[in-house]
Amino acid sequence: MATQCKEYNFLEIEPHWQSFWEENHTARAEQTSSKPKYYVLDMFPYPSGAGLHIGHPEGYTATDIIARYKRAKGFNVLHPIGWDAFGLPAEQHAVKTGTHPASNTQNNIVNFKRQIKALGFSYDWDREIDTTDPKYFRWTQWIFLQLFKRGLAYVDERPVWWCPELRTVLANEEVTDGKSEVGGFPVERRNLRQWVLRITAYAERLLADLKAVDWPDSTKRMQEAWIGRSEGAEILFKLEREALGPLKIFTTRPDTLFGCTYMVLAPEHPLVNALTTSEQKAAIEDYRKKSAGKSDLERTDLAKDKSGVCSGAFAINPINGARVPIWVADYVLMGYGTGAIMAVPAHDERDYEFAVKYALPVIQVIEPTDHSANCAGTSKLPYVGDGNLVHSDGYTGLPWADTKSKITADLAARGVASATINYKLRDWLFSRQRYWGEPFPIVWVNAADYARAAAARPGDVPSAPVTYTSEGVTHYALPLPPTALPLELPSVETYLPSGNGESPLANVTPWLELWFDVETGAAVPASESRPVGHAWVRARRETNTMPQWAGSCWYYLRFTDPTNAATFASPEALKYWGVPDLYVGGAEHAVLHLLYARFWHKVLFDLGVVPQVEPFTKLFHQGIILGEDGEKMSKSRGNVVSPDTIIASHGTDTLRLYLMFLGPLEAMKPWSMQQIEGVHRFLHKIWRECLTIDGEMSPKISTDAAFADAPELTKLLHETIKKVGDDIEGMRFNTAISSMMIFANALQKAPRASRATVLTFLQLLAPFAPHFAEELWARLGGGDAKSSIQATPWPAFDPAKLAVTEVKLVFQVNGKHRGDQLVPTGLPQADAVALAQANPKVAPHLEGKSVVRIIYVPGKILNLVVA
C-alpha cells in the first residue's frame, strides 16, 4: 500500500516503507533454504556517542544495494548488523560520570539503530548482536579457552604505556608524542603482567593463505609486510672469553660473513652485562639507562642519529677466525631475531652509517658484476645490489645468492649455523587493564590446587601450565569450565583505575578473592566460609579484560546462528552460511582486525569447528568521504556532514544515490552539497514521468497490452538492465546510476511508454533508492497492495534486443579522426575503404597520396595510413 502524497514527499514515503519492511520482515534471512546463500557483511560499528558519520552509510549503502540485488537474483541473503560495543570511550565516559558503561553504550546503540534504520538498510534485525551481551561474549570467552588449552595463550611481562598522572595504563592509540591523549600528561613504559596470544605460531599460514583470498592487493601487501617473513641464518660466534658461551646472531646475508667488522648487541641483550669489560662498565651502564628511558617513539625518531658504546669484548668470526669488537647500540632491537647482529658496513646502510661515525673498518666482499654501472670500476659503499664475492677465501668469485645457502650449509656442517626464518610479526598483546571488556575466564591458584584441577579436567588445560611468579610465589592459570561461562563483569563502585596498574576489577574483592570449585567453576567470595566439598580451593580471578578486537574476531560467525545457546554457531549454520561472500569496511582495518580475525578463524579451523581456512574470501574497502573543503571531516574543522541532516532535507534515497554517484566506491572523494541536487532531481524527474500532479498514473504510461514501446526505448531498457546488473556485480555503482540517468532522460523524451518498461526500470532502481521504487511500483500497480518490489525477480535482458544492425565507423587518416559514418555491422573492409574514400570529410586528406596500409577494426575504426 502506497502513501497518498501527490508530490515526491520523501519524509512521508521513507518512514512508510521502512515500517512496511519491518512488519513484513522483507530482509529476513531464512535459516534453512533450498536457495543458494549469499552472505554480505559490513564491518560492524562501534556505537560512539557522536552517532553515525557520513562514512558509515557509504559502505553500508553499497552492501545494501548488493543485498537487495542478490535477493532479487534469487539468493537467500544474509545481511546482518551488530555492535562492537566494548571500547574505551564508554569507559572514559563512565569514569567521568560514574554511570555504568553499559547504560551509556545502550543509549548509543539506540541512537545508532535509529539512524541506521532511517537509512533504509535491509538488515535482518532479528540477527542483531552486541559484543557486550553476556549471551555473546560467553562465546568470545569460550574461544579464548580454546586458544588457552591449545597453548596459544600465555602470560608475560610486557612493556605498556603507563601514565603516572592518570594512574592508568593507556592503549597505543591513547598516546601521541609521548603524552596521554586525555590531559596531555607524560607517559612512560612500564612492565606489567599481560596476556599474550601466540599469533606467531600461525605466521606462515597467515602469509601463505593470503594468496587464496580476493582482497585488494594493497591490503594483502600490508599484511605481508606486517608479517614480515625473512629467510636467513642464525650463526654462532664464539666469544673471546669462551666461558660466556657463544653469541647467536641472525642475518639474512650469510654471504657477507667475511665483511663482518664488528658485532652489535641490543642494549637489553642478556649477555651485555657479562661480556662488558670493567673499563667499559660505566659507559655501557650509562648507555643502557639512556636507551631504556627512550620511548619507542624517540628511538625511531632519532633513527638518523645512531649511537652506541663499545663493550670492550671481542667475538671470533667462525668463517675466518677474525677477531671482531662487540658494540652495544640501540639500532639493534631485542625484539627481533636474536637481538644481536654481525655488522657488515660495506653492504648494509645502517652498519655503514654506524661504522663511519665510530671509525670502524669497512671490508667490501661483494663486487657488482655489471661494471658498466660503476663508471670508475669501484663500487660506491654501502653496496646492497647484485654481485659476486671478493675477499672471501674459498668463495671469491661466486654469485652472492648462491653463496648464501652455501656458507650456511658449510657452517651448519660444523654445527655453528642453521638456516632460519624470522618474522616481524610479534605475539599479540591481548589484555587491557580495563573494566569495560570481556573478563578472562581464568582464576589463579597454587601449584597443588592446579594439579588437582588439571587431573580432574585434563581436556581444559594446556600441556604446559601457564604461570607467573610474584614475590616468590608461583601462580597457576586455571580456566573456568566452559559450562561456567559467561563470566560476567561485577558491578563496581568506581570505574577509576586501581592505581597500581591493575584494572578497576582488582578493587572488587568479593568478585576477586574466591572459594572456587575447580570442577564446576562455581565461586563464592573468600570472605565467606569455605563451602563443603572437596573441589573448593582458594583462587583469585584474573583482573585483566580482553581488548576490543576480541569481540570482532568472530562476530561474522555468530551472525549465522545468533541466538544459539548451546554453541557459538551450529555446524549446520556454519555449513550453510559459511563465511561472508563479501566483506566491506574501511582500509584502516587492513592489518590488525583482519589479521586477528584470520588468526582466530584458523584456530577454529584447526579445532574442526569451522569448515573454511579463511574468514573473508572477498574484501572491499570503501574510500573516505572528505568534507566540502576537501579536508578530512572533523568536528574541529566544522566540515562534518551528518546523515540525519541530509535525510531531513533530501531524503535517504537521495543520500544513498548520491553517496554511490560521487565516484568509485574505493576512491577518496569530497562531499558536495551542490551535486546532491543532481541525483535529487533525477528522482523528481522519474516521479513526474510516472505520476501526474494529482498523484495519479501519468497518461503517458500505457497499460494497454497491445502498446509497444519505441524500439530505441526498448533497446535502451535492455542495455540498461545489462549495464546496471554488470555494474552492481563489479561494485561500480556510480556508472550504474549514470546509465539509469540516461534511461530516465530517454523516458522523459519518449511521448509514451509501456507500464511494463517503467516497472522494469523501477526494479533496477530499487536497490539504490528502495523507498522511492516501492512507492512508484505500488502506485503504478506493480503488484497487489501487499506486494513489494523486492519480491519480484531481477529483470533479465534479452540479448536479441541488444543486437545492433548499424554502427558508427570512425575514419582515421594516419591515426587522426577525419570523419565517421553509420555503416551496417559486418561491413567488409573493401566496402569500408570505399566509403572512406568517398566521404567528403576524409577525401581531402587522401588527395594526392597513396594508401600504404589499412587497419580495419570492424564496427569501430578504419585507419588509412597514407604517404
Place this chain on the structure above:
RNA sequence: GCCCGGGUGGCGAAAUGGUAGACGCAUGGGACUUAAAAUCCCCUGACCGUAAGGUCGUGCCGGUUCGAGUCCGGCCCCGGGCACCA
C-alpha cells in the same frame, strides 16, 4: 628512506590500446511565467577562424604502436601505509 594508490574541463567524474570528457554539477543563453521558483531546450576543454574547418589537449620528459588517458622507462606532485626488523 621503502612499499602501495592517484594526478583527465570551472567542479565530481567516464572511457576491453580505437571519436577523450559519458553521466552529473556549475556558468551563460533561451522557452514557460505578471514575476520568481520549479521545469524544459541550447551552448560550454584551450587556441585560431564570420563560418566550414583546423591546431593543441588526460602531471612532466622520452619510448613502443597505424593509433596511447590506457602499455614500457625516467622524473615531479598529492594521498595512504611501514619505518633502524639485520
